[in-house]
Amino acid sequence: MSDPAPNTEPDKAASSGIPVGGETSPLVIMELIQRLKIRDVMTRNLVTLTREDTMRRAQELMRIGHFNGVPIAENGRLYGIVSIDDIIRALIGGYIDDTCAKHMSTHLIVLEDDMPISFALRYFENYKYGRFPVLSRDRALVGIVSQRDINRVLLYELTAEINRLERQITRPPEDGIGDDLYMLREYPVVRHDFENAGKAANEIKRLLRERNVDTRVTRRIAVAAYELEINICIHSHGGTLAMIVSKGVAEIVAKDTGPGIEDVEWACQDGTSTANDWIRSLGFGAGMGLANSKRVSDHFEIKSALDKGTTIRCKFDLRGPAPQQEPSP
Amino acid sequence: MTINDVAKVLNGKVLFKEEGRDRHVGAVVASDLMSDVLLVDADDMLLLTSLASDQALRTAQIVGAMGVVVHNDKPLPATMQDVARRLGISLVTAPYAKYESCVRIHAAIERDKRGETL
Numbered sequence: 001m002s003d004p005a006p007n008t009e010p011d012k013a014a015s016s017g018i019p020v021g022g023e024t025s026p027l028v029i030m031e032l033i034q035r036l037k038i039r040d041v042m043t044r045n046l047v048t049l050t051r052e053d054t055m056r057r058a059q060e061l062m063r064i065g066h067f068n069g070v071p072i073a074e075n076g077r078l079y080g081i082v083s084i085d086d087i088i089r090a091l092i093g094g095y096i097d098d099t100c101a102k103h104m105s106t107h108l109i110v111l112e113d114d115m116p117i118s119f120a121l122r123y124f125e126n127y128k129y130g131r132f133p134v135l136s137r138d139r140a141l142v143g144i145v146s147q148r149d150i151n152r153v154l155l156y157e158l159t160a161e162i163n164r165l166e167r168q169i170t171r172p173p174e175d176g177i178g179d180d181l182y183m184l185r186e187y188p189v190v191r192h193d194f195e196n197a198g199k200a201a202n203e204i205k206r207l208l209r210e211r212n213v214d215t216r217v218t219r220r221i222a223v224a225a226y227e228l229e230i231n232i233c234i235h236s237h238g239g240t241l242a243m244i245v246s247k248g249v250a251e252i253v254a255k256d257t258g259p260g261i262e263d264v265e266w267a268c269q270d271g272t273s274t275a276n277d278w279i280r281s282l283g284f285g286a287g288m289g290l291a292n293s294k295r296v297s298d299h300f301e302i303k304s305a306l307d308k309g310t311t312i313r314c315k316f317d318l319r320g321p322a323p324q325q326e327p328s329p
Numbered sequence: 330m331t332i333n334d335v336a337k338v339l340n341g342k343v344l345f346k347e348e349g350r351d352r353h354v355g356a357v358v359a360s361d362l363m364s365d366v367l368l369v370d371a372d373d374m375l376l377l378t379s380l381a382s383d384q385a386l387r388t389a390q391i392v393g394a395m396g397v398v399v400h401n402d403k404p405l406p407a408t409m410q411d412v413a414r415r416l417g418i419s420l421v422t423a424p425y426a427k428y429e430s431c432v433r434i435h436a437a438i439e440r441d442k443r444g445e446t447l
Contacts, residue, residue: 230363
């Protein structure tokens, strides 16, 4: 490989500065850009000219094919490249009918076909060209690679990888309970969306029933989920309700984006509520939500900060005894 | 006492009946505050409520209720029957106020215990 030729104009479309393959890139992407080789993404159908072809011929090819450079090669050996800027200079200088050999760039940046595409990404970032010729191990010209070639294949591979990961996350668990049961569900909860409030809790109960979780435990989990979901709907700016089941423990996590609770201890007491009359007319706002959730949980944790939001976690042992529930007044 | 019996006792109308075997009333809860309903730990609850909204049904599903009765022949939202069907919760409307309904249901349960006709 040689240093960039000073008279070669960089392609302005090159290098968006997207930080792919850096230290903070996900492992999936790192693996992809190492596994995929340049030969997996490059264009193989090359249009080339010989050293004796004219600059005018090169100009015509670029116009018809809509590309910015033509490799000059003979018998598979790469001699140079004529770029669009070489053409413009030839037109201005009046030597458009000269041979390509006289005006082609000979100091070239090339890539090898068995290099990982991580190399190509680095080259696009460092050298600001739109494409690079690709040589085989024995220095034959075998293709050309552009940023668009890489994007196209990366997108395809990433889609397949994300589909695979999504299937893993939502895979149906084994029948029965115990350490084999694994579930992860997350539901959005919209502020004041009373038409849909409670749907997530209903769904959670249905899922647990279908997997033969103990009916008493299911009921407690469903009560906590429902109370927390309604709380997000009534009192917050909106948030999410999640259920995670793993290793014999179910966790309900209610997270909202604000406004936060000023006095958490007060809010957790029976009968305390900030709901207005309109909310109460809908059947809510009794002030039992947090207290009920705490009462039915094996472990209850609440964290809140004003203007930041609230996160509540309720844990349930799928195998353990129920906590003592106080009868209704 | 099944949901059909409840509708008969209250001169009400069954808008949706849960499919499958007929469940019998195990406990009766009359409330318009859903959090109060969630406090009650009883199987096969019959919920009597003035709350004519999908939330009454969602709460009923959470606690495993065998049915919901809405009082005063309140007009129900268009979605409520559909939600009852999707959640599998029997739904009845009745003309009486809540207190009257409670008294009638209680009397019917007592007759049932004595082996008398409802």
